[in-house]
Amino acid sequence: MSGAGKKIADVTFKASKNIDWEGMAKLLVSDEARKEFATLRRAFDEVNHDLQTKFSQEPEPVNWDYYRKGVGSKLVDMYKEAYDSM
Secondary structure: OOOHHHHHHHHHHHHHHHOOHHHHHHOOOOHHHHHHHHHHHHHHHHHHHHHHHHOOOOOOOOOHHHHHHHOOHHHHHHHHHHHHOO
């Protein structure tokens, strides 16, 4: 994995390790707040899982020749150069 996707996945993984869910839960005083907090935690865990799984995979390689046939070499070469620089 490379680029922005890896950075996002790394940051969310580190953030998830630093959150004191139990400590925050102890501060809640109402049942409604506890329900909302549980919902928040589930949503965070789901998003974190998605980021870890989706961004941990290498993207499919681009078939530049396919696009050269349909769009033209100049434009595709510009995109390829920009893509390779990331």
